[in-house]
Amino acid sequence: MQRTDVLIIGSGLAALTTALHLAETCQVTLLTKKTLQDSASAWAQGGIAAVLADDDSIEAHIRDTLTAGAGLCNEAAVRFVVENGRAAVQWLVEQGVPFTADASNASGFHLTREGGHSARRIIHATDATGRAVQKTLCEHIRSHANITLLEQHIAIDLITGDKLGFDDRNCYGAYALDNTTGEVKTFAARHTVLATGGAGKVYLYTTNPDVATGDGIAMGWRAGCRVANMEFMQFHPTCLYHPHAKSFLITEAVRGEGGLLKLPDGTRFMTAHDPRGELAPRDIVARAIDFEMKKRGLDSVYLDISHKPAEFIIEHFPTIYDRCRALGIDITREPIPVVPAMHFTGGGLITDLAARTDLQHLYAVGEVACTGLHGANRLASNSLLECLVFGRAAAADILTSPGAPEVEIPEWDASRVTDADEEIVLAHNWDELRRFMWDYVGIVRTNKRLARAARRIRLLTEEINEYYKNFRVSNDLIELRNLVLTADLIVRSAQLRRESRGLHFSSDYPDMLPITGNTVLNPRPGRVCPGACDLPTLE
Numbered sequence: 338m339q340r341t342d343v344l345i346i347g348s349g350l351a352a353l354t355t356a357l358h359l360a361e362t363c364q365v366t367l368l369t370k371k372t373l374q375d376s377a378s379a380w381a382q383g384g385i386a387a388v389l390a391d392d393d394s395i396e397a398h399i400r401d402t403l404t405a406g407a408g409l410c411n412e413a414a415v416r417f418v419v420e421n422g423r424a425a426v427q428w429l430v431e432q433g434v435p436f437t438a439d440a441s442n443a444s445g446f447h448l449t450r451e452g453g454h455s456a457r458r459i460i461h462a463t464d465a466t467g468r469a470v471q472k473t474l475c476e477h478i479r480s481h482a483n484i485t486l487l488e489q490h491i492a493i494d495l496i497t498g499d500k501l502g503f504d505d506r507n508c509y510g511a512y513a514l515d516n517t518t519g520e521v522k523t524f525a526a527r528h529t530v531l532a533t534g535g536a537g538k539v540y541l542y543t544t545n546p547d548v549a550t551g552d553g554i555a556m557g558w559r560a561g562c563r564v565a566n567m568e569f570m571q572f573h574p575t576c577l578y579h580p581h582a583k584s585f586l587i588t589e590a591v592r593g594e595g596g597l598l599k600l601p602d603g604t605r606f607m608t609a610h611d612p613r614g615e616l617a618p619r620d621i622v623a624r625a626i627d628f629e630m631k632k633r634g635l636d637s638v639y640l641d642i643s644h645k646p647a648e649f650i651i652e653h654f655p656t657i658y659d660r661c662r663a664l665g666i667d668i669t670r671e672p673i674p675v676v677p678a679m680h681f682t683g684g685g686l687i688t689d690l691a692a693r694t695d696l697q698h699l700y701a702v703g704e705v706a707c708t709g710l711h712g713a714n715r716l717a718s719n720s721l722l723e724c725l726v727f728g729r730a731a732a733a734d735i736l737t738s739p740g741a742p743e744v745e746i747p748e749w750d751a752s753r754v755t756d757a758d759e760e761i762v763l764a765h766n767w768d769e770l771r772r773f774m775w776d777y778v779g780i781v782r783t784n785k786r787l788a789r790a791a792r793r794i795r796l797l798t799e800e801i802n803e804y805y806k807n808f809r810v811s812n813d814l815i816e817l818r819n820l821v822l823t824a825d826l827i828v829r830s831a832q833l834r835r836e837s838r839g840l841h842f843s844s845d846y847p848d849m850l851p852i853t854g855n856t857v858l859n860p861r862p863g864r865v866c867p868g869a870c871d872l873p874t875l876e
């Protein structure tokens with residue numbers, strides 16, 4: 338067994354921020370299931386929203402976030418994040434992140450504008466912001482004496498008082514599989530932080546990296562934490578459509594800088610769907626593209642920025658230019674073929690303003706959490722900001738809390754399992770799940786489709802649980818078990834929402850109800866930790 342002050346699971350922006358804010362004062366063990374760089378954070382292109390310009394204001398950023406959130410944001414969380422935005426960005430600047438400069442701007446940085454924002458407020462490092470942030474912070478993580486980094490370690494489950502037979506609501510650490518040796522290790526911690534990101538891999542088409550399998554949401558749920566708003570899955574409207582371009586996203590900033598969406602014959606279509614045209618929030622744009630593609634039987638639509646000067650395009654979007662160029666598309670002269678893809682998990686484990694979950698000494702930071710910032714829909718570039726602000730808040734809370742007591746924790750028991758006999762079952766179930774989630778629980782939902790998905794999830798859950806009981810755990814099995822549970826939470830939440838709002842659209846309930854609430858699911862009904870955030874709940 339390994340003991341540490343703080344166990345952080347994940348290595349995206351949420352994990353790195355939390356770790357670096359803690360490491361001066363305590364010992365941190367950071368587990369990540371692939372390499373330190375593997376995360377959605379490293380793939381972020383657009384940037385980080387914060388009020389940095391003189392002609393912008395905190396109130397305007399709050400207003401834009403609340404408008405996007407369609408009545409379901411927690412206003413206290415929104416204010417907390419927006420008010421802490423400037424300090425969060427300043428911290429990144431101090432860490433050495435090379436944001437794109439602009440001497441003509443009072444902030445000293447170039448700020449872009451994205452859909453749903455009423456001002457230019459997105460600070461960025463050209464069109465590869467995530468890569469720049471991740472690279473800078475990873476260097477600090479690797480060189481910090483108080484941080485033990487364990488790559489290729491996938492957390493399996495949290496260790497709770499419940500499981501140890503204690504009458505408490507504590508989290509004592511986690512079990513994790515070392516993917517290089519096959520050994521399951523026990524990590525005991527005074528505080529545990531889930532920073533495992535989202536669940537894009539639940540869907541067939543996603544902009545997310547392979548690591549986004551909903552592990553933290555599933556681990557938290559099994560440990561007894563409530564989840565909220567899992568029906569709000571955000572589909573990015575513009576993912577590059579090309580047989581050799583897996584998950585390559587064309588940032589919203591292309592539309593922000595004048596990119597136009599067109600049908601194959603060159604006609605614009607967004608103004609027929611929303612007066613804001615290409616600058617409408619991304620759910621509206623995604624639904625409009627889905628509608629046009631289904632109506633006309635198209636494989637893709639086109640995003641065209643070729644009317645802008647070539648130097649402007651290459652200067653602002655070098656990564657997209659290079660990637661498309663490599664695939665034979667010159668974006669300075671021709672439009673880019675695009676389709677929507679699952680992009681962001683809007684719901685997650687319920688947390689308060691200190692990132693605390695329903696379990697004592699368990700925190701959730703980043704996309705794994707439901708802080709109330711996004712409500713029914715995420716405003717572009719608010720999520721990296723959320724990682725920064727709540728990472729810091731979690732660290733501050735941890736530093737003033739005593740943590741879980743030291744107790745005896747049994748090692749992982751693998752005495753009753755054998756090596757898996759048919760790995761093909763995993764591959765098959767994985768494909769099946771992602772395809773029916775895409776077909777039945779995608780951009781447009783219906784009661785029938787949700788019921789079909791629910792039936793299939795029941796079957797898959799039985800099969801996977803059986804497999805889990807009998808065979809030695811593997812990376813694929815852990816991920817699939819988590820994916821099917823996350824899919825179940827998405828479907829159950831979508832079935833509870835009898836309206837269309839934000840990222841959830843049902844043809845059976847196309848209107849928005851005048852009164853609504855958050856979709857809260859509780860794994861242990863009647864048992865809620867008193868300190869944890871309470872959301873107004875959908876009945």
Ligand SMILES: Cc1cc2nc3c(=O)[nH]c(=O)nc-3n(C[C@H](O)[C@H](O)[C@H](O)COP(=O)(O)OP(=O)(O)OC[C@H]3O[C@@H](n4cnc5c(N)ncnc54)[C@H](O)[C@@H]3O)c2cc1C
Nearest residue numbers: 347348349350351370377378383384492534703704718721
């Ligand atoms: C292509 C793309 C572009 C985006 N662009 C922007 C943008 O411009 N601006 C913006 O604000 N947001 C953007 N987003 C969203 C944003 O990147 C994410 O919401 C944010 O990075 C999430 O950070 P995170 O730290 O919570 O999770 P992640 O960055 O996804 O990190 C999760 C980490 O947890 C690890 N992990 C997961 N499960 C386990 C386990 N069981 N055991 C151990 N480790 C585990 C993963 O390997 C990974 O390291 C974008 C997302 C994508 C996919």
